[in-house]
Amino acid sequence: MCGIIFRSILFAAFVPNCFNQETEEVTPDLFPYQALVSGYYYCSGALITVQHVITTAHCANGTDEADVYLGFYGYPYYEDNRNEEQGQIIQSKEIIIHDNYMQISNKQFQDVAIVVLSKPAEITLYVQPIDLSTETPSLGAYAKLSGWNAREDNNLQYYPVELYDTDICIYIYGSAFLQSQLLCFQKLTTASLDLVGNPLSVNNKLETEEVTPDLFPYQALVGGYYYCSGALISVQHVITVAHCANGSEEATVYLGFYAYPYYEKNRNEEQGQIIQSKEIIIHDNYMKISNKYFQDVAIVVLSQPAEITLYVQPIDLSTEKPALGTYAKLSGWKTKEDNNLQYYPLRQYDTDICFYLYGSAFLQSQEFCYQKLTNLSLDLVGNPLSVNNKLVGLLTYNINCMSYITTCITDNIIINLSQFVPWVHEQIEIEINSHDSNSSKTNKPTHIKQFKNIMPDSNKRMINNTNQRY
Structure with missing residues (x-):
């Protein structure tokens, strides 16, 4: 059983393991709003204006100031990765924690914070704010969770997720799931991103085509x-x-x-x-x-x-x-x-x-x-x-x-x-053999030859290898 819990503003809060696809590395400009916030902890966040980054409150709480890293491809926790020409490092001017933020028994309530930058970020191909969504995503919405793994040689990545129904979220997480503030998503990968605060971006829901x-x-x-x-x-x-x-x-x-x-x-x-x-x-x-x-x-x-x-x-x-x-x-x-x-x-x-x-x-x-x-x-x-x-x-x-x-x-x-x-192939072989037995060798029906040519080689081999019925 697996999934991901997100704050209602779409930030990763908890990431257990699951599923089969891996994370995907990206080009440096694919998530230009991606931020790393370093204070008492290192957490991800998202640039929402030229001077404001949003992140999780439980990461920023207790920190008076923070460094914010924008536009980086390599994980900028490590100094060797901070030399990228497109990257920007800006000190915080203020950190605003939600007035009603609290933690009770490892559950975070109103878990959002805003880091006010000491100067505006320079808008480039690699640094751009993202709009906040005013609506909860629809069921089946395709989303991308972006961030880094906490390794020196790791570059910015993302993996795909899809929104679970509320009942399934409650089934998976029980009372730990706060329906009024959280969403949970099906994680379509066995890989994970290490930091909390990773931003989740959502495209439009798919319809029939x-x-x-x-x-x-x-x-x-x-x-x-x-x-x-x-x-x-x-x-x-x-x-x-x-x-x-x-x-x-x-x-x-x-x-x-x-x-x-x-x-x-x-x-x-x-x-x-x-x-x-x-x-x-x-x-x-x-x-x-x-x-x-x-x-x-x-x-x-x-x-x-x-x-x-x-x-x-x-x-x-x-x-x-x-x-x-x-x-x-x-x-x-x-x-x-x-x-x-x-x-x-x-x-x-x-x-x-x-x-x-x-x-x-x-x-x-x-x-x-x-x-x-x-x-x-x-x-x-x-x-x-x-x-x-x-x-x-x-x-x-x-x-x-x-x-x-x-x-x-x-x-x-x-x-x-x-x-x-195997059952399908057995029935088709019976059908072919029935035609063969009723036809002379010189007058074999043409559709039998045609079928045998179309059947994939791997499927042909299975016909004679099984008498199994299901």
């Missing part, structure tokens, strides 16, 4: 008893969720469409392909128990191979579950007549958070859950989730948060397809 028609060429709509999304994984096979395909003997598959092809008027797009199913293969062990789906995968075998174009192409299945903090894209349509293909970004939650949100409804062995970085949603199940152009999962269903979660984040439960890759 419309795409060009060729950006997700594997996107499919499967129309049977229900309409669901899916993904083309070979020229003749589409993967989708079993609870959508179950009960349907046949289906119509729509490939290459930009507008939502449920509506007939949207089926006239020149690049679109409409292909009937030949067979629908439901996972042998698929079942539903108390609104929970197990082995929730199915393969739709097309009656003819899809034509490979700019707008219709299979996607490789990932054989590994993505790492925590991985950026992923969920693509699909909203069920409106005038809606075009869209996607929104997601980041994977820690397993403990998934259990906290969903309780026993979360199946750790087959699923993972993601934080949605947007308030918008895509309506269909089966929407494919891709990471670096590999298919990692399918949206299986949205489930309600536990009853004690008062402000539930709109998250998604995703089928972990890496667990089903």
Whole structure:
């Protein structure tokens, strides 16, 4: 379990360990408001006017004066790093601690202070004030925490974080979390920055994004008893969720469409392909128990191979579950007549958070859950989730948060397809062998050759190495 607590003005107050990405070094001008305040302690801060730096009160408290370092790339605690031409060192004129600052049982209240500089900072490419935000960031806001590690050879760095829901903050930190004054963020890295007072800057929240028609060429709509999304994984096979395909003997598959092809008027797009199913293969062990789906995968075998174009192409299945903090894209349509293909970004939650949100409804062995970085949603199940152009999962269903979660984040439960890759390959091999046995060696169907050429080499090797069923 991990996270970061921030003061409401967005300064790091407490940083436990977590997650997989590392800090990123920056160019010297990327955070021109970054400051180091040296008094009784050394802490970070941010230049908010040419003559004022904001920092944490518990760092500045008890100090009558301080040196402020601005514009430095190397960690200026060390004298050897203070020779940078762009750096400025300015003495404080006054240190103003919040009137109501106090510490009770290691909890800091009103933990802000302002260092008044003895002279204005010179505005350069490397030294510039930053505006204070007047609003609390929205859930899913992408933020950057910048600062130094306390080593002589360390340069200015940052790492990415994203805002947690208040209920999760209380779950992680209990009564130590002061909801009225603090925010807590998911830390998307195992690395950390050593100082308190590191400034956090926030960009605008992400929304769903419309795409060009060729950006997700594997996107499919499967129309049977229900309409669901899916993904083309070979020229003749589409993967989708079993609870959508179950009960349907046949289906119509729509490939290459930009507008939502449920509506007939949207089926006239020149690049679109409409292909009937030949067979629908439901996972042998698929079942539903108390609104929970197990082995929730199915393969739709097309009656003819899809034509490979700019707008219709299979996607490789990932054989590994993505790492925590991985950026992923969920693509699909909203069920409106005038809606075009869209996607929104997601980041994977820690397993403990998934259990906290969903309780026993979360199946750790087959699923993972993601934080949605947007308030918008895509309506269909089966929407494919891709990471670096590999298919990692399918949206299986949205489930309600536990009853004690008062402000539930709109998250998604995703089928972990890496667990089903051997089963998928086994079914496709059975399908190929079935065609082979019904065809002469000289008249082998062309779509079989085409599929074998498209399947990645790493996936081909797996076909003959497993009889495992999930």
